[in-house]
Amino acid sequence: MNKTWAEVACEVPAAMVDLLADFLVELSGNGVSIDNLELDTFSLDGMDEPPVKTVRAYFTPDAELETKLAAVERFIRENAPDYGDAPPATPTVTTIREEDWATGWRQHFSPTRIGRRLVIKPTWEPFAPEPEDLVIELDPGMAFGTGTHPTTRLCLEALEKLGRPGDVLDVGTGSGILAMAASKLGASRVVGTDIDPDAVEVARENCAMNGVTAELTITPLADIPGQFAVVLANILAEDLVRMAADLTAKVAPGGALILSGILVEREPYVIDGFAATGLALAETTREGEWSCLLYRAAK
Numbered sequence: 204m205n206k207t208w209a210e211v212a213c214e215v216p217a218a219m220v221d222l223l224a225d226f227l228v229e230l231s232g233n234g235v236s237i238d239n240l241e242l243d244t245f246s247l248d249g250m251d252e253p254p255v256k257t258v259r260a261y262f263t264p265d266a267e268l269e270t271k272l273a274a275v276e277r278f279i280r281e282n283a284p285d286y287g288d289a290p291p292a293t294p295t296v297t298t299i300r301e302e303d304w305a306t307g308w309r310q311h312f313s314p315t316r317i318g319r320r321l322v323i324k325p326t327w328e329p330f331a332p333e334p335e336d337l338v339i340e341l342d343p344g345m346a347f348g349t350g351t352h353p354t355t356r357l358c359l360e361a362l363e364k365l366g367r368p369g370d371v372l373d374v375g376t377g378s379g380i381l382a383m384a385a386s387k388l389g390a391s392r393v394v395g396t397d398i399d400p401d402a403v404e405v406a407r408e409n410c411a412m413n414g415v416t417a418e419l420t421i422t423p424l425a426d427i428p429g430q431f432a433v434v435l436a437n438i439l440a441e442d443l444v445r446m447a448a449d450l451t452a453k454v455a456p457g458g459a460l461i462l463s464g465i466l467v468e469r470e471p472y473v474i475d476g477f478a479a480t481g482l483a484l485a486e487t488t489r490e491g492e493w494s495c496l497l498y499r500a501a502k
């Protein structure tokens with residue numbers, strides 16, 4: 204593959220890393236890496252934590268890149284003053300090859316237990332599962348969803364709590380992680396859709412690697428036939444609200460809709476956006492600044 208990525212490196216005060224990382228994940232649709240800036244021995248003297256860290260995000264180098272870069276610069280400029288007096292450095296952009304992007308991720312990715320039985324494990328790491336464990340093998344690829352992001356974890360936990368899930372629709376499947384988990388949890392049929400054809404390709408490869416059968420497609424949500432016992436969508440709050448009617452239409456009577464990708468401060472906005480759908484909000488779970496909403500359809 205000759206694909207390249209624009210790696211955007213932002214040096215920010217260490218205390219601002221989480222805020223910026225979440226912003227970059229949302230904006231790029233991909234994971235970020237965080238590493239310590241190399242400092243000289245004088246500046247490190249007597250310091251436990253370096254004061255500045257570098258957050259790296261990965262963007263497709265397309266026509267929207269300039270606009271996204273401007274948004275990153277604006278975000279840093281507006282938020283950095285809350286974390287210290289030093290003026291923030293301008294983010295740097297480096298073009299990197301796809302292979303390097305994937306390799307860089309390896310050091311940040313290790314077996315992770317999520318919920319009671321699900322374990323996400325990179326292919327290269329040895330892991331001894333418990334008898335009840337449902338292991339998903341996953342290498343960081345070009346699609347969002349390695350299980351390291353709270354929005355994915357919240358979705359997986361909510362899904363596992365539903366028990367054997369029946370037919371499942373995964374909207375914005377990314378790496379296919381939720382689709383694979385649904386299948387491992389005993390779903391009778393799994394459909395995953397994504398607007399990004401590359402993500403669908405990655406999801407197909409991941410499903411094949413895990414022996415999972417799922418129908419993976421770029422068919423828009425509104426055109427997917429049928430209804431599902433569980434519909435999952437880990438997408439941005441704005442998209443969830445825009446898609447509220449289509450998402451609701453896919454939930455079978457008595458079924459569940461799991462919405463993730465919602466910043467806690469955006470919870471009321473999403474709840475408002477789903478108020479007219481007739482679905483009942485059954486549970487809200489949170490991790491850090493992320494929320495996941497579980498809705499139920501009437502029987």
Ligand SMILES: C[S@@+](CC[C@H](N)C(=O)[O-])C[C@H]1O[C@@H](n2cnc3c(N)ncnc32)[C@H](O)[C@@H]1O
Nearest residue numbers: 347348355375376377396397398399402437438
């Ligand atoms: C945050 S990732 C979620 C990936 C994975 N489901 C997870 O939970 O980790 C969001 C995914 O939704 C896709 N997406 C965004 N808008 C979409 C839409 N309107 N319909 C389908 N997929 C969409 C993106 O391409 C991306 O792969």
